[in-house]
Amino acid sequence: MGVVCPDGCGGQAVGQTQNNQSNGMDENMALSVTRHVQNPQRTEWELLSCGIDTLDLGVYVNWNNDWEDKKDIFQARKELAFGTDGILVNLTETRKYLFLPGGKQPNYRYHLQFPEYHIFIAISEEPKNNSPNVFVSINSEALWSIGYHSAVIAIWQDITVLGGRITLIKPSRVDICADYRITGGLDADYLKKHKVGRSIKTLEYKNGDILESIYFGVGKADIKLRIYNKGLEITKKDTEKRWLEIWNTDNSEDVWRIEYQIRRSILKQYKIETLDDLEKTIADIWEYLTTEWFSLRHLDNEKTERRTYLEFWQDVINCKNRFGEISNIKREYRKTAHRTLDPYVSRMAGLLIGYAVISQKKNQESALRNAMNDIAMYLSNKKDFKEEYEKKAIKLGLPTETLMESEGAKRIKDALERKP
Numbered sequence: 001m002g003v004v005c006p007d008g009c010g011g012q013a014v015g016q017t018q019n020n021q022s023n024g025m026d027e028n029m030a031l032s033v034t035r036h037v038q039n040p041q042r043t044e045w046e047l048l049s050c051g052i053d054t055l056d057l058g059v060y061v062n063w064n065n066d067w068e069d070k071k072d073i074f075q076a077r078k079e080l081a082f083g084t085d086g087i088l089v090n091l092t093e094t095r096k097y098l099f100l101p102g103g104k105q106p107n108y109r110y111h112l113q114f115p116e117y118h119i120f121i122a123i124s125e126e127p128k129n130n131s132p133n134v135f136v137s138i139n140s141e142a143l144w145s146i147g148y149h150s151a152v153i154a155i156w157q158d159i160t161v162l163g164g165r166i167t168l169i170k171p172s173r174v175d176i177c178a179d180y181r182i183t184g185g186l187d188a189d190y191l192k193k194h195k196v197g198r199s200i201k202t203l204e205y206k207n208g209d210i211l212e213s214i215y216f217g218v219g220k221a222d223i224k225l226r227i228y229n230k231g232l233e234i235t236k237k238d239t240e241k242r243w244l245e246i247w248n249t250d251n252s253e254d255v256w257r258i259e260y261q262i263r264r265s266i267l268k269q270y271k272i273e274t275l276d277d278l279e280k281t282i283a284d285i286w287e288y289l290t291t292e293w294f295s296l297r298h299l300d301n302e303k304t305e306r307r308t309y310l311e312f313w314q315d316v317i318n319c320k321n322r323f324g325e326i327s328n329i330k331r332e333y334r335k336t337a338h339r340t341l342d343p344y345v346s347r348m349a350g351l352l353i354g355y356a357v358i359s360q361k362k363n364q365e366s367a368l369r370n371a372m373n374d375i376a377m378y379l380s381n382k383k384d385f386k387e388e389y390e391k392k393a394i395k396l397g398l399p400t401e402t403l404m405e406s407e408g409a410k411r412i413k414d415a416l417e418r419k420p
Contacts, residue, residue, distance in 0.1 A: 055174055059132050109121065170272075202218070
């Protein structure tokens with residue numbers, strides 16, 4: 001997985017080593033979860049594993065000079081793969097992969113599957129507009145068996161053999177989880193009654209009255225929490241043998257997973273630009289997710305933020321110590337201007353060309369001056385600029401103070417006062 005196991009686990013995956021570390025902790029982990037609340041369905045819990053279960057990466061690759069020829073080969077294989085479950089390709093004498101017919105919308109046309117990961121390749125010879133031209137999703141099985149360090153080494157080697165040179169790898173999505181055996185299971189009403197968190201929307205999946213899975217945060221939310229019956233899932237997916245080995249148990253009954261999904265926008269707020277950044281920060285992220293974003297608390301105070309954590313949930317919070325050292329890195333909501341201006345500038349520049357053609361302004365300066373006049377007229381008739389500015393600032397997480405007296409604003413004002 002993507003976390004170095006604390007206390008010297010010899011490079012093994014966190015999920016595999018928890019059982020060995022916890023053999024002497026049964027007394028702490030088999031505590032009553034119902035000390036202050038009535039919930040006869042649960043009497044004890046036991047931590048089985050915790051770690052990273054999903055890791056998606058944005059990979060910045062420069063391809064060799066033969067990229068056009070290589071792209072033709074990829075396209076031919078993609079067409080051959082249509083209507084199949086993939087065609088087998090030899091990368092080397094000992095390394096094979098599947099070339100699949102699909103891709104990943106909207107940017108990645110070619111889909112290759114290796115034993116440890118899926119790789120999606122764009123048609124660009126090199127990254128453009130600060131965006132990766134290769135997307136990689138490491139398999140859960142690889143994360144728990146060989147760890148993400150070994151998986152990344154395989155990715156690096158495979159892309160090199162394919163003719164590419166990696167210049168940067170950025171974490172794009174991370175799912176981190178903790179697996180618990182909870183005697184008697186969980187129910188949705190109990191979770192919703194005791195939850196304190198930022199997400200209001202929930203989605204439940206039940207078999208009759210029996211909860212199988214519940215989501216907090218749905219749709220395209222940047223953070224989601226899923227609490228679900230992992231023991232039931234592995235039985236349905238026929239992966240029970242593998243998970244029983246990870247958990248060091250012979251019984252999957254009443255095993256529940258607490259799993260947070262974190263997207264790129266949140267990772268950026270933690271200034272995570274590399275895998276090393278992720279490794280140094282993941283304990284802090286877990287602490288934030290389990291204390292501020294969502295937690296289970298006693299109903300012992302009218303103010304939710306002052307309620308005490310359920311004993312079970314305190315144990316969930318303490319999993320942060322198994323992810324690494326706490327570095328006290330906080331989530332930074334404010335976005336820096338240089339990261340947000342580029343897409344707006346490129347979009348306006350593209351629209352200006354069409355505007356120039358329609359308005360028959362062949363000179364760039366006159367087209368720009370005319371466009372600014374038209375925009376000013378439109379805004380004066382349709383919108384309150386200051387109000388719209390402040391609304392947008394709030395949505396972007398930026399200060400609401402207007403910048404109308406900035407040097408840039410003055411230049412625009414001067415340009416608007418000139419006649420076309």
